[in-house]
Amino acid sequence: MNPAVEAIVSLLILVGAAFALLGSIGLARLPDFFTRLHGPTKATTLGVGAMVLASSLHFSTTAPGLSLHEIAVLVFLFISAPVSAHLLAKAALHRQRRKDGR
């Protein structure tokens, strides 16, 4: 494999893993649910996006032809993450209000 492409793929994998770890640290360390929602929905999604991009680049250069089907995972994750975050925030608000007796 071309060393420049290998460097780019390695960098994307490292950056992606670092962002995924950052999101999980945020999930573990932040004080309440609505702040905890930030970590996984933004940092982890970006991290996995970078890794999927690295995989796409790797298979485009090692196998014959472009390898674009990884992009499907990327697009699906980027669409579904805000939707699930919104639903979780709504559920948490609902439970909090019920606990307060309103």
Added chain:
Amino acid sequence: MLNFAIETGFVLIGLAMTLNLWRLMRGPDATDRILALDTMTINAIALLVLFGVRAGSSAYFEAALILAVMGFVGTVALAKYLLRGDIIE
């Protein structure tokens, strides 16, 4: 260089999944546990992608896609259940 990056990626994602497991077991409210499960699914997708790059086979990719879809559907169903007390009304 690529091997080093992949091994480091495995370690970092493993650490991330351990933190998610801690939040899943501890997590004061049910919404925290759902969020931890969702994040674990996304990290599992990352692990599968890494396995695919290391093995040089695109067979792992289908598993990653199915995990993405099922994780999203599961999260939405659980959140809906907390919200309405029912999944399909």
